[in-house]
Amino acid sequence: MADRRRQHDDAEPAVDGHGGERLCAATREALSPDHLIRFVADPSGDIVPDLARRLPGRGVWVKADKAVLERAVKANVFAKSLKRHVKADPALPERVEHLLEKRVLEALALANKAGLVTAGFQQVDELLEGGTTAVLVQASDAADGGRERLQRKYAAVARARGKEASLVTSLSTEQLSLAMGRSNVVHAALIQGGAAERFYDEAERLRRYRSGIGASDRPESARELKV
Known part of the structure; x- marks a missing residue:
């Protein structure tokens, strides 16, 4: 019901015949809501981001791209x-970038509480061996040698099983450690689960926002999130 109400309230309504797509107010592209950010005006007239798409009032949709915003x-x-x-x-x-990053960290913390996250080089290496990894997470400041070794192994295992490798490298060691409540988290891996999917979706949105590049625009076979 809330989505139906916003269809009437939003300044940029759903595009007819395009599966719920909306027009970006800046570029006039018809895009999925997942590739847009909704904004509303608060009572004082200040524009605020509505990342969860729940705030009342007329919404303005803008492509989830920092340069476009x-x-x-x-x-x-x-x-x-x-x-x-x-x-x-x-x-x-x-401000939007900070909020998107916050959502990524919160999603990682929730996945960790759900028991879906393994941390530590050796532990992650063993998990990759079993082929149950849904997302590989490596700190942006990780040493090249260990990072590349795990990435190559993950890509090979995923390819052998006909799966797509999902790699997140957008968070620092300090951020990973704070989100997981432990020290010196450089390498982590998530097994399949709803919380893991939400984490990846949030990380992907942050990557798109920073880079302006969508998943279909990248030539890599792995879904690598270098942002």
Whole structure:
């Protein structure tokens, strides 16, 4: 019901005949909501991100791409779409990036609490051997040697089983350690589960936002998230 209400309230309604796609207010592309970010104006007229798509009021959808959002802020796209005076903070793109990163870390913490995460080089290496890894996570500041060894092994095991390798390298050792409540987490792996899928989805959205590149635009066979 909430989604149906937003179809009436949003400044950029669903695109007819495109499976629920919406128009980006900045680029006018018809995109899946998963590739867009919804924004609303708060009572004071300030534009705020609605990453969970639950806030009331007319929404403005903008492609989940930091560069596109920067242009949208400069061009006053929100006021044009809502047809009234609203304020978009120049720091909005950075705020969105911080919120997206926070969601990734929260999703990792939830997956860890659900018992889906294994950490440590040797432990991850053994898990990869069994072919049950859904997502390989490596710190952005990990040493090249160990990182490349695990990546090659994961890619080979996934390929042999006809699966697609999912790799996340967007978080630092400090961030991984804080999210998992333990020290010096450099390598981790998630087994299949709803919490693991949510973590990957959030990490993918952060990657797209930072890079502006969608999964279908990347030439790699592995879904590598270097952001």
